[in-house]
Amino acid sequence: MSLRRLQAIVMKELRQMRRDRITLAxxxxIPVxxxxxFGYAINLNLRGLSAGVADQANTAGSRAVVMDMTATGVIEPKVSARTPQELMERLRRGEISVGVVVPHDFERRRHEGREAVxxxxxxxDTVVQSAAVQLAQLPLDNTPRANTRPLREGTGQVAAGQISVVAFYNPERRSAxxxxxxxxxIILTMTMVMFTAVAIVRERERGNMELLIATPLSRSELMVGKVLPYAGIGLIQTSLxxxxxxWLFDVxxxxSLLDVYLAAVLLIVANLTLGLLISTKAQSQFQAMQMTFFVFLPSILLSGFMFPFAGMPKIVQWLAEVLPLTHFLRLIRGIMLRGASLVELWPEVLALLAFITVMMTAAILRFRKRLD
Known part of the structure; x- marks a missing residue:
């Protein structure tokens, strides 16, 4: 083995990496x-869960209990309700994560030692459920800590003294x-963005793009026609x-099943338009996959899939709102687990439609510039 020839090869690779700005990035x-x-944005200790309060007693004692719960930092009251049914409806629509109900006879229940809140x-969201259980550890004024008692497992209810926590939609806390x-x-984000980004670049690498440009197709027709088959693939993945x-996990x-598929279509189109935008920047299939990874990593970490959204700093939450996966998770969990409809979850639908419009417009504009 010649050290001089080996050095030449090493220098060639280093120069090539220096010219490849995406690889350098x-x-x-990635480590940055x-x-x-993980060091700044990910926080497993939930704070500031959006909450609604139905204080039907409206006494000094009931207001003090709500203030004590707020002081823990676990909840942040956002809405006021008159009845528990109103809180349940807001829970179902995803407007709040926690509801606090103080009944009319709060004072009597408290003095008798019965469940008062x-x-x-x-x-x-099992993480939210675990965080809310901390509220059950608050003793009321006349409730000794020795009265703390957990109820039977699997009932979805935990009591400590006179405060009980009741979990809906997944009382058994099954992670599946x-x-x-x-x-x-997650699957649609990973596959749709990568498939589309690679597909356009592959046509350019194989020399087929010039042939397609020579046809009477407009640039918009060309780009939409390239991504439509992948939309069908995305629906097949959703069905699977x-x-x-x-079948396996009894989820x-x-x-409505129709709402589930409509929500999936919104995410599919959003990811396809993002893949198109990446394809206008990438020079090779390898670069397209590298750029896809930069999108996929923040999506899986910041969307609320792996780590609780409420535990992230505000600036990170604002960044996560740009990601289509964040809004889709709210849609799909709201529809499948809470029985909400797309109409009730309209803010998430509008966010995905806005993302699609911006990404598609940017992709078409960049695509025209590269071909002219």
């Missing part, structure tokens, strides 16, 4: 991104019920995950 960007996300929790709907979004989730579909 991955060398530096992971360090920042009930905390309603959206159990479709929370994970399987989210997996639809749904079938296996229901419920409490909402």
């Amino acid at each position: 991955m060398i530096v960007g 991104m992971q360090l920042v996300l 009930q905390v309603l929790v959206d159990g479709s 019920i929370n994970i399987v709907p989210g997996l639809i979004g 995950v749904l079938l296996l989730g229901v 419920p579909i409490r909402g």
Whole structure:
């Protein structure tokens, strides 16, 4: 082995990497991104869960209990309700994660040592459910800590003294019920973005793009026609995950199946338009896959699939709102687990439609510039 020839090869690779800005960005960007996300953005201690309060007693004691719960930092009251039914409806629509109910006879219940406060929790997110149980550890003024008692497992209810926590939609805290709907979004994000980004670049590498440009097709028709087949593939993947989730893990579909597929179509189109935009920037299939990884990593970490969204700093939450997977997870969990409809979850639908419009417009504009 010649050291001089070996050195020549090493220098060639180093120069090639220096000219490849995307590879350089991955060398530096991936460790920096992971360090920042895991060290700063990821927080398993939930704080500031959006909550609604139905204080039917409206006494000094009941207001003090709500203030004590707020002081823990676990909940942040956002809405006021008159009845528990109103809180349940807001839970179902995903407007709040926790509901606090103080009955009319709060003072009498408290003095008699009976259950005096009930905390309603959206159990479709098991992490939120675990965080809300901390509220049951608060003693009322006349309740000694020795009275703390857990109720039977599997009932979805935990009591400590005179405060009980009742979990809805997943009282058994089965992780599969929370994970399987989210997996639809993860799979569609990973495959749709990569397939589309690679497909356009592959045509350019094989020399087929010039032939397609010579046809009477407009650039918009060319790009839409390239991605439509992948939309069908995405629907097949959605059906496969749904079938296996229901068959193997008994995951419920409490909402409309049509709404489930419409939500999946929104995410599919959003990811396809993002893949198109990546394809206008990437020079090779390898670069397209590298850029896809930069999108996939923040999506899986910041969307609320793996780590609780409420535990992230505000600036990270604002960044996560740009990701289509964040809105899809709210849609799919709301429809499948809570029985909500697309109309009730309209803010997430509008967010995905806005993302599609912006990404598609940007992709078409960049595609025209590269071909002219």
